[in-house]
Amino acid sequence: MLPPQPASDSPNPLSDDDWVDVRCDECETRLRRGESVDLYKFAQQCDPRLHDRLVHELLVLDIDYASRLRTVTRDEYLARYPQLRQQIEALDFHIGIDSKGAEQPTASWVAPAIEGLVKGRDIAHYRLVRKVGEGAMGQVWQAHDLRLDRTVALKLPNAIDMSPDVRQRFLREGQAASQLRHPNLVTVHAVGRDGPYAYIATEFIEGGDLGRELKAGPLPVKRVVELAAALAEALHHAHQHGVVHRDLKPANILLDLDGVPRITDFGLAKWERDASALTAHGQLLGTPAYMAPEQALGKTSEIDCRTDVYGLGAILYEALTGQPPHSGDRAAVLLSVIHIDPPMPRRLRRSVPRDLDTICRKALQKRPEGRYATSQELAVDLRRFQRGEMILARRANPLRRLLQTVQRRPAAAVVVLLATLLAVTALAFRELQLQNRELRGAREVAILTAPPGAQVAFVPIEETTGRLLVEEMSSKPIEAPGNARLTPGDYLVAARWNDGRFHEVFRRVPAKSVDAPGQFRHTRWLIRENNVIELPPIEAPPNQVVEGMLRVPTESDGPVDDFILVDPYPTTFAQALALRQGRPFGDPRSHGAPNSPATVSYDQAVELAERAGKRLPTEREWELISRRSKSNEGAHSSGIKGLFAGLAEWTTTPAGAATGTRTLTNSVASLSDTRIARGADRDRLDSGIEPDEPSRNAMASVVLWRHEVRPRLVFRCVRSSRPRLDTDDFRFLTEQ
Structure with missing residues (x-):
């Protein structure tokens, strides 16, 4: 006899970490839709052992989403959830991860050390005017330089009593950036301390940042190329002075009122002339969605100028497509950065020129040796593209490559020739299969999903063995609602929605000789106008599936x-x-x-x-x-x-x-x-x-x-x- 199924309050067979992640994912899905979530009631459904941990994660998540729309306060959350006073009181300041893997401040309160900073306060000879932003390490204020009568940006760390490691990293940012002078880099004026306060004073850029501009979607190709080329040239200047940025992302690209880009925030910069090793091997610093694979693996000894080439490639990718190359929660993004190549930019935006697609993909190669060796090489290719010249990243003509291989490596030439013959044979076989599909009575099939907008792939199933005939799959997924010509038979159908949900179901395309549909969802069908077959829609499963x-x-x-x-x-x-x-x-x-x-x-x-x-x-x-x-x-x-x-x-x-x-x-x-x-x-x-x-x-x-x-x-x-x-x-x- 089978043991009875566990009741709803039995310990979940998933690990504690997985269980908390599942509940947080469910909450985040509802927040993303704009729904209001009662965190107290939501947390009451969990295992009592995990209650406090889940409450903390849910509070951080809720504050993160709320702070993107308005200023949030501790008093607001205490009034809403008096039962969670202890957990809310413990949240002095927290850094969360947004949907692009970027670090975001998730509350308006900060460490008590700088809680009292207000307009009019003097730090050294700088008078605070207004707070303009917060980052992972500190606040940024617009300030007035009382000595030189100029407006500056004043960056202050989050706490007076910083650990030696944090203090050294903060001051190191100013020391590294102060060596640099370039029209597309934010100039550092001074680095110092005033009593308990450490600070970095830089030029003040009136405008916004690239991250804010990209929220509206991809940019025109001409503007993208000009931005990327200017940033690549600025990075080359920094690399010539031994400074590797290591945290390139749209939020760190300021745009002045004329739209000129300026790289800022060298808080994670690697200064090659500094012999001290601030970051231990295996320590993970940076923003996951824009992080190079060697950073994601914690291989700090392998970080060099090619790491910044990857970061700029990720920015180029998002500016062209409207989305970063990798997205999801932090763990999923890191795994994707290390192992999964993002879709080609042209697959997401058909108007992206092929040469620009090639440049972007070369910058995003997993192995550093596959990327541009320097940011200057990247800049040169972008400028060549601007002028309508042949880019250097373009692959040589296949015949020319073959001749060069024969000359350099006669033995390898045989392998190349065999591979070419196999490729030609495979293409011919594929064409014959497509022709055979038509001969076998392919039918026009209407593909529907609920909700619409999913990408759908049909994989034919061999009827007597159940083998998936992947060689007969369509070359690319179909966006539902849409039509496709499919051979009669059974299919495994995979659907993926933009919110990350997916489903795998079975469907049958009937032969023309079949008059009546089956009684089950996977065997039913309707005949529409013009003899189009309509299959039952594929429904997106709930997130808690x-x-x-x-x-x-x-x-x-x-x-x-x-x-x-x-x-x-x-x-x-x-x-x-x-x-x-x-x-x-x-x-x-x-x-x-x-x-x-x-x-x-x-x-x-x-x-x-x-x-x-x-x-x-x-x-x-x-x-x-x-x-x-x-x-x-x-x-x-x-x-x-x-x-x-x-x-x-x-x-x-x-x-x-x-x-x-x-x-x-x-x-x-x-x-x-x-x-x-x-x-x-x-x-x-x-x-x-x-x-x-x-x-x-x-x-x-x-x-x-x-x-x-x-x-x-x-x-x-x-x-x-x-x-x-x-x-x-x-x-x-x-x-x-």
Whole structure:
């Protein structure tokens, strides 16, 4: 007998960190939509052990979003949440991470040491006029220089009693920047202390910053090129004086009233003439969304001028496309910076010229040696592009490269020729496949999602083996609503929305000879005007869909974050009825106790899994899950239950993929109408009786008709860890 499912107040099978992250993600989604969230009630739903920790994270998140629209005060939050007085009192000042991975002040109160700074106060010979901003290390004031009668920007650290490391880094910013004089760098006038206050005085730039301008969207290409070229030349000047900025981002690019850019905030600068090592190896400093991979890995010894080339490339990317190259929470951004190449700028904005796309991608290479060697080289290419000349980053003509390879490396030439022949053959094969698709009766299909706007990829499924035919995928996703020409057959369909949600479902495109649609969501269709096939819309799952699911590594060669999310228990009758909003399914007389596993046909299981925002596993995924469960079965520490309880669980794999000896329930006439169930053999399934001792044979399997319903035939839901839209994304699912 299966152990009962945990009640809602049982400890979550996710780790504490994952559980808090899930709840914070749910809260952030609602805040992003502009909804009001009662943090006190929201936190009451959590495990009491994690209450204080979750409250702290929720307060920081709420203050972060509120402070982007208005000034927030401690008194405001104390009045709203008197029950959380202790946690609110503890929040003197906090730095959060915005949606672009940039550090943001999340409250208007700061450390008591500079809380009393007001207009008219004198720091040394500078009189404070107005506060113009706050950063990770200090406040910035517009001030008047009483000695030289000029307006300056005065930067002050957040606390008088700074640690030696923070004080040294703050003063080092002024020392590094004071060596530099360039029209596109903010000039530093003085560095000093006045009693307990340390300060840096710079020229005051009347205007705004690039980050504020980019909030309105991408800039005209001509302006982007002029900005980027000027900034690259300014960086080259800094690099010639041994100064590497290390924290380039739009917020650190000031724009004067004429739109001239000025680089500021050398708070993380690496000054090569300073022999002291302020940053230990492995310490992470910088803004994740604009951080080079060597910074994200904490390899401070490898940081040089090419690190700034990457940072400027990230700014160039955002100015061209309207979004940074990497986005998400801090952990996701760092992982993406290290392992994932961003989409080509031209894929996000078709008006981006090819040469400018090439320049941007060269600056954003993961390996420093793949980037421009200096910012001057980047500036030269940008100026060449401005003048309409051939850029240096452009790849040489393929024939010329081949001849050069033959001359330099005769042996390697053979490899190049073979690779070229294979590429030509693959292209020809692809063209033949497309022609064959038309011959096989491709149909115009209307693609819908709810909400609309998702990117959708259709992956054909081989009907007898279940293999994903990724070689027949479309070259790029389709934006819904939209139309596509698809060959009749079954498809795995992946949809990704702009807010990060995604879903993987099954759909069937009918042949022209088929008159009636199926009764399930994945087999239904309508015929529109002009003989266009309309498939049921793909619905975005709720953000909390992953709650309670467990992680199982895929053991593939793909990205490090590749894993399967799996439900700890088979789906119960109560859950199945809830998914159908109380409407019965199958024969109600066959229903067991509410908390017992639901016994359904394969197609019923597929539809219920889709309604849950999940899908059924392939046979290979089931084997990975069962290996994890078996390796931990003694203590049940894996959290995956019921795999060895003598139940058969549906997989999406047809009998044509079977290897070795399988037990068939009938004489199978059409392999496409069969599916493999794992966890029990024919004898155990036919008996319908719970065994005295659960089976420990993870390889037990049976081939069934997809319409069969048996007392011990159940299903368990899984979900991919990330959206899959490109050919490479399906590498694991195609490894059968």
